[in-house]
Amino acid sequence: MSSEVADVDLGEYKYGFHDEENPVIKIERGLNEDVIRQISAHKGEPEWMLDFRLEAYKIFLSKPMPNWGSDLSGIDFANIFYYLKPTELNARSWDDVPETIKNTFERLGIPEAERKFLAGVGAQYESEVIYHSLKKELEDQGILFLDTDQALLQHEDIFREYFGTIIPSADNKFSALNSAVWSGGSFIYVPPGVRIEQPLQAYFRINAENMGQFERTLIIVDEGAYVHYVEGCTAPTYSSDSLHSAVVEILVKKGGRCRYTTIQNWSNNVYNLVTKRAVAEEDATMEWVDGNLGSKVTMKYPAVILNGERAHGEILSIAFAGEGQHQDAGGKITHVAPNTTSVITSKSISKDGGRSSYRGLLRVNKEAEGSKSKVVCDALIIDPDSRTDTYPYINIMADQVDIGHEATVSKLGEEQIYYLMSRGLSEAEASALIVAGFVEPITKELPLEYAVELNRLIQLQMEGSVG
Amino acid sequence: MPDLVIRNLHANITDTDTEILKGIDLEMSKGEIHAIMGPNGSGKSTLSHVLMGHPGYEVTEGEVMFEGVNLLDMAADERSRAGLFLSFQYPFAVPGVTVANFIRMAVNAHRKGGPDGADNPVRIPEFRKQLMEAMEMLEIDKSMASRSLNDGFSGGEKKRFEILQMAMLKPRLAILDETDSGLDIDALRIVSGGINALMGPDMGTLIITHYQRILDYVQPDRIHVLVDGRIVRSGGAELAKELETTGYAEMANKEAVS
Ligand SMILES: Nc1ncnc2c1ncn2[C@@H]1O[C@H](COP(=O)(O)OP(=O)(O)OP(=O)(O)O)[C@@H](O)[C@H]1O
Numbered sequence: 127m128s129s130e131v132a133d134v135d136l137g138e139y140k141y142g143f144h145d146e147e148n149p150v151i152k153i154e155r156g157l158n159e160d161v162i163r164q165i166s167a168h169k170g171e172p173e174w175m176l177d178f179r180l181e182a183y184k185i186f187l188s189k190p191m192p193n194w195g196s197d198l199s200g201i202d203f204a205n206i207f208y209y210l211k212p213t214e215l216n217a218r219s220w221d222d223v224p225e226t227i228k229n230t231f232e233r234l235g236i237p238e239a240e241r242k243f244l245a246g247v248g249a250q251y252e253s254e255v256i257y258h259s260l261k262k263e264l265e266d267q268g269i270l271f272l273d274t275d276q277a278l279l280q281h282e283d284i285f286r287e288y289f290g291t292i293i294p295s296a297d298n299k300f301s302a303l304n305s306a307v308w309s310g311g312s313f314i315y316v317p318p319g320v321r322i323e324q325p326l327q328a329y330f331r332i333n334a335e336n337m338g339q340f341e342r343t344l345i346i347v348d349e350g351a352y353v354h355y356v357e358g359c360t361a362p363t364y365s366s367d368s369l370h371s372a373v374v375e376i377l378v379k380k381g382g383r384c385r386y387t388t389i390q391n392w393s394n395n396v397y398n399l400v401t402k403r404a405v406a407e408e409d410a411t412m413e414w415v416d417g418n419l420g421s422k423v424t425m426k427y428p429a430v431i432l433n434g435e436r437a438h439g440e441i442l443s444i445a446f447a448g449e450g451q452h453q454d455a456g457g458k459i460t461h462v463a464p465n466t467t468s469v470i471t472s473k474s475i476s477k478d479g480g481r482s483s484y485r486g487l488l489r490v491n492k493e494a495e496g497s498k499s500k501v502v503c504d505a506l507i508i509d510p511d512s513r514t515d516t517y518p519y520i521n522i523m524a525d526q527v528d529i530g531h532e533a534t535v536s537k538l539g540e541e542q543i544y545y546l547m548s549r550g551l552s553e554a555e556a557s558a559l560i561v562a563g564f565v566e567p568i569t570k571e572l573p574l575e576y577a578v579e580l581n582r583l584i585q586l587q588m589e590g591s592v593g
Numbered sequence: 594m595p596d597l598v599i600r601n602l603h604a605n606i607t608d609t610d611t612e613i614l615k616g617i618d619l620e621m622s623k624g625e626i627h628a629i630m631g632p633n634g635s636g637k638s639t640l641s642h643v644l645m646g647h648p649g650y651e652v653t654e655g656e657v658m659f660e661g662v663n664l665l666d667m668a669a670d671e672r673s674r675a676g677l678f679l680s681f682q683y684p685f686a687v688p689g690v691t692v693a694n695f696i697r698m699a700v701n702a703h704r705k706g707g708p709d710g711a712d713n714p715v716r717i718p719e720f721r722k723q724l725m726e727a728m729e730m731l732e733i734d735k736s737m738a739s740r741s742l743n744d745g746f747s748g749g750e751k752k753r754f755e756i757l758q759m760a761m762l763k764p765r766l767a768i769l770d771e772t773d774s775g776l777d778i779d780a781l782r783i784v785s786g787g788i789n790a791l792m793g794p795d796m797g798t799l800i801i802t803h804y805q806r807i808l809d810y811v812q813p814d815r816i817h818v819l820v821d822g823r824i825v826r827s828g829g830a831e832l833a834k835e836l837e838t839t840g841y842a843e844m845a846n847k848e849a850v851s
């Protein structure tokens with residue numbers, strides 16, 4: 127990998143993630159209909175998408191801010207750029223990136239080129255060659271894996287069939303906002319019976335737009351197919367813009383399986399408000415693995431609607447709340463069809479006055495007889511200033527169901543640390559090891575390099591040296 | 594000078610006036626095995642923790658020197674790296690961390706303490722070989738290496754794993770706090786065999802116990818009787834037999850009048 131981001135010639139970048147033909151535009155801060163028209167025109171979108179955006183904008187305006195969960199009063203909608211070209215991101219300077227973030231990159235040993243990208247000052251860093259060979263392999267199997275913007279232009283029919291059907295604009299204020307101004311994200315279609323064992327990583331084709339504030343992801347796993355999609359990274363992702371509001375929609379058809387793994391570590395000025403929902407049809411399986419570090423506020427509750435008989439949903443979530451942070455995370459499962467099963471496992475860590483909340487909704491509809499669900503949420507509190515809460519909402523309307531719920535709160539014990547120190551580990555090593563052990567049920571589900579990075583990051587957090 | 598010198602050691606529960614150790618004097622050298630016996634609640638575990646550096650106790654008076662260095666200035670991890678080891682009466686569980694990974698981290702922490710202070714991690718094949726040998730010696734099933742440390746372990750298993758850690762860390766002073774309690778008859782023989790195999794001129798062992806049986810396997814050079822935070826009597830191996838007949842109360846009384 128080249129260490130010089132500036133060397134990457136975007137003109138030669140022919141795999142269709144952004145369209146260099148379009149004239150450079152400059153959209154001002156703030157949001158109004160005109161901004162939305164400009165975004166849509168700039169992307170060369172079909173008329174229906176512009177209408178969709180404008181409609182969503184009206185819904186956004188009409189919905190009040192949520193009055194539950196976290197304090198969102200710090201969001202200033204008028205002071206946000208809703209659309210930035212990657213080239214403009216490039217123009218931002220490395221000098222603007224806060225020292226704390228640079229130090230963390232240093233300590234994590236992130237390569238130079240990647241640092242710039244993660245800090246939002248480089249457009250793209252991963253080798254095109256890797257992506258190119260992967261792309262060939264995927265194409266041969268009929269898999270579509272591309273930028274959501276490009277998917278709209280290149281595969282309009284299938285796109286239009288599913289877009290906005292799982293998470294309608296009106297779902298909540300932030301899904302409405304995303305629907306109005308979305309940009310980037312991934313589009314994946316896996317044809318019937320196709321199983322791709324190697325995880326598809328946004329990493330291979332990550333670019334600034336993809337990591338944007340309002341990305342929109344749509345995944346369709348056709349009958350009997352399988353895909354594991356991995357997005358994000360453990361290194362801190364710096365954004366000078368304070369709002370990240372993504373929407374992820376997934377449909378898993380009969381007998382299919384999808385796993386979606388996210389690790390996010392936004393810089394601590396960011397409000398991270400993400401709506402994620404999947405529908406699992408008959409005998410299908412949907413698994414969300416969701417890791418949240420960093421940000422100022424995160425509100426994220428990946429959801430699975432078990433629509434077909436014997437569908438299975440699983441949500442594994444881990445949150446780390448440090449100083450000044452509130453991680454409000456959890457999951458939602460709706461059992462619609464009979465004999466459906468689900469598991470929610472949530473682990474949170476609060477440190478240095480941070481606050482983590484588990485917020486879960488388990489709903490079993492009247493028709494969902496014979497369903498089973500298990501919810502386990504464990505919280506670990508590192509110091510007495512920190513806080514954890516659980517808000518488990520359970521709504522059961524069916525007979526003959528089997529529902530389990532366990533919650534534990536533990537404090538990082540002086541005695542346990544002493545035990546490890548008596549074997550020669552430093553205090554920081556000892557506490558990091560206990561925390562790593564606590565989250566192990568989740569890290570063991572991550573691709574190896576992510577698990578290693580996550581443990582390393584936890585270690586840094588425990589040393590109190592991460593910005 | 595003996596390798597371990599404890600002089601007039603007084604210790605309180607941290608941030609309280611509750612004194613548990615009320616002036617302990619004890620000397621021993623590497624190559625020796627000493628035993629401490631005494632009634633429940635007399636302060637044996639407290640002594641072991643004060644030697645190891647438990648933050649829950651504070652030393653109010655006295656000194657502890659090991660190989661000429663003052664242990665009391667050091668945190669528990671530094672004492673470990675200085676050659677101390679404590680086999681806990683009640684070991685803690687570390688869920689999600691395997692025995693093998695934990696011991697490897699501990700071994701690496703010790704290797705880091707080398708002359709240049711730099712990391713010098715053990716090579717994994719070499720580590721595996723050593724771990725397997727130590728597990729064989731203690732007749733521990735290999736599959737246990739990938740279980741979470743002490744998590745769901747039986748009482749006897751925990752004790753055996755304390756000695757496994759000792760075998761891997763090779764301390765120069767080992768304190769074994771009721772390592773024999775909870776071991777079945779065969780396990781006691783196996784674990785004692787392990788302790789004897791590790792003993793040598795470069796290691797001293799301080800055994801805290803309530804029972805004669807372990808002392809039949811691991812024969813002590815001296816026995817100390819601890820009652821109410823003080824050593825009331827010290828003597829040779831025969832003292833343990835005497836205790837079995839007299840009991841602690843009588844012995845403490847005798848000391849008080851003599
Ligand atoms: N952290 C503490 N808080 C309160 N009391 C304590 C604490 N630590 C020790 N003690 C008290 O100090 C005394 C000595 O305890 P210690 O555990 O050292 O006894 P012991 O000799 O090891 O007993 P046993 O043979 O039962 O293991 C006991 O009365 C105990 O209750």
Ligand SMILES: [Mg+2]
Nearest residue numbers: 637638639682
């Ligand atoms: Mg004791």
